Amino acid sequence: MIAVAGLGFVGLTTALGFCEKGLRVFAYDIDAKKTDLIRRKKVPFHEPHLREKLAEHLGGNLAVVDSLTEAVKASRVIFFCVGTPCGPDGNADLSALQNAVGEALKAVDGGELKILVIKSTVPPGVTKEVIAPLIAAGGLVLGHDVALANNPEFLREGYAWEDFVSPDRIVIGTDGAAGMELLEEIYHSFNAPIFRVSWNTAEFIKYLSNTLLATLISYSNEMSCIARAIGGIEIGQAFRILHTDKRWSGSPAKMTSYVYPGCGFGGYCLPKDTLALCARAEAKGYSPGLIRQVLQANERIKDRVTEQILQTAARDETVGILGLAFKPNSDDVRDSPSRAVIAGLLEAGHANITAYDPLAMNNFHQAYALPIEYAGSMEALVQAASVVVILTAWDEFVVKRKLLADRRVLDFRYILPEPASDKVGLTQCN
Numbered sequence: 333m334i335a336v337a338g339l340g341f342v343g344l345t346t347a348l349g350f351c352e353k354g355l356r357v358f359a360y361d362i363d364a365k366k367t368d369l370i371r372r373k374k375v376p377f378h379e380p381h382l383r384e385k386l387a388e389h390l391g392g393n394l395a396v397v398d399s400l401t402e403a404v405k406a407s408r409v410i411f412f413c414v415g416t417p418c419g420p421d422g423n424a425d426l427s428a429l430q431n432a433v434g435e436a437l438k439a440v441d442g443g444e445l446k447i448l449v450i451k452s453t454v455p456p457g458v459t460k461e462v463i464a465p466l467i468a469a470g471g472l473v474l475g476h477d478v479a480l481a482n483n484p485e486f487l488r489e490g491y492a493w494e495d496f497v498s499p500d501r502i503v504i505g506t507d508g509a510a511g512m513e514l515l516e517e518i519y520h521s522f523n524a525p526i527f528r529v530s531w532n533t534a535e536f537i538k539y540l541s542n543t544l545l546a547t548l549i550s551y552s553n554e555m556s557c558i559a560r561a562i563g564g565i566e567i568g569q570a571f572r573i574l575h576t577d578k579r580w581s582g583s584p585a586k587m588t589s590y591v592y593p594g595c596g597f598g599g600y601c602l603p604k605d606t607l608a609l610c611a612r613a614e615a616k617g618y619s620p621g622l623i624r625q626v627l628q629a630n631e632r633i634k635d636r637v638t639e640q641i642l643q644t645a646a647r648d649e650t651v652g653i654l655g656l657a658f659k660p661n662s663d664d665v666r667d668s669p670s671r672a673v674i675a676g677l678l679e680a681g682h683a684n685i686t687a688y689d690p691l692a693m694n695n696f697h698q699a700y701a702l703p704i705e706y707a708g709s710m711e712a713l714v715q716a717a718s719v720v721v722i723l724t725a726w727d728e729f730v731v732k733r734k735l736l737a738d739r740r741v742l743d744f745r746y747i748l749p750e751p752a753s754d755k756v757g758l759t760q761c762n
């Protein structure tokens with residue numbers, strides 16, 4: 333038995349979606365006008381398929397109830413789908429969620445374990461820092477009386493039904509406590525990959541998705557402004573031609589390699605071309621704020637990488653740099669982030685730096701003549717260094733990761749397996 337609190341776009345779709353999968357659902361909304369409509373088989377907003385699905389399941393698998401207490405008492409798993417609107421200071425207003433969880437906890441009697449599932453979108457850290465403490469404040473024990481999961485929803489309005497019943501992925505954020513097997517079982521029939529991650533990761537994934545979409549839209553709008561300022565550009569056609577790039581298609585699309593963190597873009601094209609378009613737009617009277625920020629962010633990430641190395645390695649330790657080319661499978665070192673990072677370390681007083689790259693060592697030495705050592709192999713580099721820093725995503729570094737087992741490793745290309753914990757920064761390699 334499942335309870336769903338909040339019957340808006342997400343909640344009503346969730347309730348009906350679970351009914352469709354054969355589960356019995358107790359649905360509750362604080363807004364009596366909304367529940368009255370739903371009881372009369374009317375969907376309070378426009379969303380394809382929901383009217384037919386409501387007519388099909390109401391009185392069968394779907395019961396609309398008048399109190400959350402009733403829904404919680406009858407259920408093992410409680411999904412919270414209430415709104416988390418923008419507060420006056422820009423923070424998410426969590427009051428509806430806090431009220432709903434608080435109300436639900438009053439109905440938990442410590443008999444069987446209840447699984448509370450936050451489906452509302454909440455910023456990273458909220459499940460741990462705001463919701464979990466409500467459980468303790470209610471005199472209940474996390475993992476004993478109540479299990480807590482974060483399960484972000486990725487549906488799109490207008491396609492809510494299709495997206496919910498045929499999701500691309502199910503993300504379950506957990507603190508590792510018991511109870512998640514039941515949640516996974518509920519999702520089993522959705523035939524989608526289920527990813528079990530930490531609470532913070534689950535919350536973060538939702539924001540990764542939404543901020544990327546927001547950034548892409550603003551990027552496109554800014555590029556249209558640049559095009560208008562320059563003139564003579566068929567803007568719609570230019571974008572449609574952009575979409576023919578092979579990197580958009582396939583699964584996973586090659587474009588995904590550009591949506592992955594690292595230590596900055598480099599090479600011959602991206603830095604100079606981005607800069608040149610900014611200069612051209614400015615000459616034509618348009619100030620491209622977002623694209624300028626892209627260039628600034630590319631400088632900031634190299635500074636951040638350098639700072640993190642400085643925080644990890646003492647000045648007298650040998651720092652081993654794995655990767656000098658601006659990207660793997662290339663010996664091009666033009667504008668390589670490794671140059672900026674190594675220069676930053678030298679400037680900060682790190683005299684002992686050894687570097688290894690499968691292809692780019694000669695080019696790097698000739699281009700920059702920095703006072704560092706070069707190791708003949710990854711093995712030799714690891715021998716020499718106590719802190720190893722990955723700056724280029726070469727396969728060799730992943731294949732030979734066992735070599736790094738007893739070294740402190742900073743993996744700024746995120747290519748090594750990550751520790752399954754809150755520890756961020758130093759990566760385990762064994």
Ligand SMILES: NC(=O)c1ccc[n+]([C@@H]2O[C@H](COP(=O)([O-])OP(=O)(O)OC[C@H]3O[C@@H](n4cnc5c(N)ncnc54)[C@H](O)[C@@H]3O)[C@@H](O)[C@H]2O)c1
Pocket residue numbers: 337338339340341342343360361362363366400413414415416428429431432451452453454485486487488489
């Ligand atoms: N709309 C989307 O496309 C979408 C997609 C993914 C995630 N989300 C997220 O899901 C959450 C819900 O979004 P939505 O679009 O369904 O919002 P919505 O405003 O349509 O619905 C929220 C419902 O929660 C009800 N509610 C408020 N407090 C309550 C309480 N204490 N108990 C029971 N019900 C209560 C409201 O009356 C309302 O009906 C938000 O966090 C949103 O960011 C939305």
